[in-house]
Amino acid sequence: MEKRLIKKDALTGIIGKIAQEAVVFAPVKVEDNVLFKALEKGEEPFLTYANSKNAPKNHFFPRSEVMLRYTRTAKGVEFAGGQKEAEATVLFGVRPCDARSFVLLDLLFDQEKYKDPYYIDKRQKATIVALACVHPPYATCFCTSVDGHPLSADGADVLLTDLGEEFLAEFVTPKGEKLLKYFGDVKADAAAEAKKEAVAEQAAKEIKSHIPAREVKPIMDANFDSPFWNTIHQKCIACGTCTYLCPTCHCFDITDEMKRDDGRRLRNWDSCMYPMFTKETSGHNPRPTQRERWRQRAMHKFSYYPENFNAIACVGCGRCVMYCPVNLDIRKIVTDISKL
Numbered sequence: 001m002e003k004r005l006i007k008k009d010a011l012t013g014i015i016g017k018i019a020q021e022a023v024v025f026a027p028v029k030v031e032d033n034v035l036f037k038a039l040e041k042g043e044e045p046f047l048t049y050a051n052s053k054n055a056p057k058n059h060f061f062p063r064s065e066v067m068l069r070y071t072r073t074a075k076g077v078e079f080a081g082g083q084k085e086a087e088a089t090v091l092f093g094v095r096p097c098d099a100r101s102f103v104l105l106d107l108l109f110d111q112e113k114y115k116d117p118y119y120i121d122k123r124q125k126a127t128i129v130a131l132a133c134v135h136p137p138y139a140t141c142f143c144t145s146v147d148g149h150p151l152s153a154d155g156a157d158v159l160l161t162d163l164g165e166e167f168l169a170e171f172v173t174p175k176g177e178k179l180l181k182y183f184g185d186v187k188a189d190a191a192a193e194a195k196k197e198a199v200a201e202q203a204a205k206e207i208k209s210h211i212p213a214r215e216v217k218p219i220m221d222a223n224f225d226s227p228f229w230n231t232i233h234q235k236c237i238a239c240g241t242c243t244y245l246c247p248t249c250h251c252f253d254i255t256d257e258m259k260r261d262d263g264r265r266l267r268n269w270d271s272c273m274y275p276m277f278t279k280e281t282s283g284h285n286p287r288p289t290q291r292e293r294w295r296q297r298a299m300h301k302f303s304y305y306p307e308n309f310n311a312i313a314c315v316g317c318g319r320c321v322m323y324c325p326v327n328l329d330i331r332k333i334v335t336d337i338s339k340l
Contacts, residue, residue, distance in 0.1 A: 002171040002180060003188035011160075011167065012044055014182045018090050022127075025059055026092040027052045036091070050137030051095050051317065055247035057105060059091060060122045064268045067118065067254070072261040086122040090179075092129045097143050097315040099130040099155035101247030107309040108250060118267070127175050130156035134199050135206060140318030142209040142331060148316055150203035151196070163195050211331045212338040213302060213312050220303045223340050224295070232333055233290035235326045240271035242297070242320035242328070248313045251277065272296050298333055 006014070018024055019039055026045035027034050034049045036056040069080045102123070109119040133150035136143075143149060153159040157176030161168045168188055171177045243249040253270040256263055270277055273293055279285040287293050305313035314330070321329050 002177060003192075004169045004171075004180070004183045005163075005166050005186045005188050005192055006169055006183055007166050008162075010184070011047065015039075015045060015092055017182050018092070018179065021088075023087050023089045024092055025056065025089060036094075045093055047093050047131065049093075051098075051319075053245070053319070053323075055101065055245060055317070055319070056091055056094055056098050057101055057247050059089065059126065060102065060119050061105065061109075061250060064266055065118060067265045067267050069262070069264045071263070083118070086125045089122075089126045090129060091126055093131045094128055094156070095133060095317075096130055096150060096152040096154070096156070096159075097133075097141075097148055097317040098247050099128050100143075100148050100152060101315050102128065102155040104248050104305075104309075104311055104313060104315070105250060107311060127157045127179065128155060129158040129160065129176075129179070132159060132161040132199075132203075134162045134203055136203060138318050138322065140209060140321040140331075141207055141316060142211055142318065143316035144204055144207045145209070145211045146213045146312045146314045146316045149200070150207065151200040161196050161199060163192060163199065168192050168196055209318075209331060211334045213314065213334060214306075216334050216338045217303045217306050219337055219340055220299055223337065224299075226340060228337065228340060229291050229295045232328070232336075233294040236273070236290045236294060236328060237326060238273045238275065238290060238293070239325060240273050241323050241325065242330075243271040243273055244269060245319040245323055247315055247317060247319075248301075253277075272300070298330070298337070301330075302334060 015024060015026065024039045025036055026039055027047065027049050028037050028039070028043065029046040029049075033053045034046055034051070035054050036052045036059070039045060066083050071078045105119070106123070109116040110123070130153065136150050143152070148154070151159070151161060153170065153172045157171070157173045158179060159170045159172060161170070169183050171180060243251065249271070251270045251272055252267050254265060254267050256265050273290075275285065278287045287296060301313040305311060321331065
């Protein structure tokens with residue numbers, strides 16, 4: 001693995017050079033929020049941020065995307081592709097928890113048997129430059145409980161670690177090595193390696209929130225009909241905030257829209273928190289209340305996904321905890337279930 005050292009004040013210039021050859025998505029301050037968005041000409045990223053409010057997964061799995069277009073003609077219906085081929089992009093400054101979410105989404109959208117061409121096209125043409133959390137920003141962070149780490153390189157092509165006066169840049173994949181030309185030629189030495197190890201150890205210690213994420217699966221499976229599920233959902237207002245901000249949630253709906261003879265098929269984000277999500281044409285709804293919907297959310301992340309992919313569908317970013325308007329806390333729910 002190639003490793004380079006770069007001065008901190010050189011980073012903005014590096015991003016500018018990359019932006020001349022590829023579309024760069026990066027964290028940008030928008031009013032009181034930090035959002036991941038495409039950098040406009042001359043716009044600088046906001047890299048001294050804790051984490052973005054929106055997860056950068058929407059680059060690969062957009063909130064709404066056209067799957068195909070069709071036109072009704074005298075000879076029948078003619079179909080056309082819904083979107084143009086993805087551009088080469090660089091996602092710069094992704095936090096390790098969010099970079100790891102891409103690996104978890106790959107397990108679903110890029111399986112051996114089932115492949116999603118819309119997701120895969122964008123994923124293959126994107127390079128991920130992750131920015132390590134040398135000081136985990138929030139009390140709600142719990143990445144170490146779900147197989148992550150503040151300095152994890154999972155899902156990253158390049159990992160940047162702040163060592164004080166400079167960044168250590170590690171080029172994790174061949175895709176990441178294609179960016180070597182932008183990062184100068186100062187190779188990392190043993191001292192930089194040792195400093196990174198110390199930073200990693202300290203960063204892990206700063207994670208104060210821990211949950212029994214791996215241990216809870218068999219307990220959940222044995223308590224599917226437990227009265228416990230009646231205790232957590234009463235104050236949920238089914239707003240969907242937790243699912244829309246989550247880096248790994250991937251529920252969607254497919255709809256057709258027509259105007260005269262022209263139509264398009266859309267894929268839009270949906271949420272298991274919504275009453276209509278599982279309502280069938282007959283009118284029957286197998287998840288008629290928030291009790292069943294909250295059970296589904298918890299079981300999907302900590303039981304079903306581990307069973308199907310041997311991976312927890314949560315990266316411990318804490319967004320769902322921070323932004324829930326009624327203070328539902330997935331950490332407390334998992335911990336309480338583990339005590340059943």
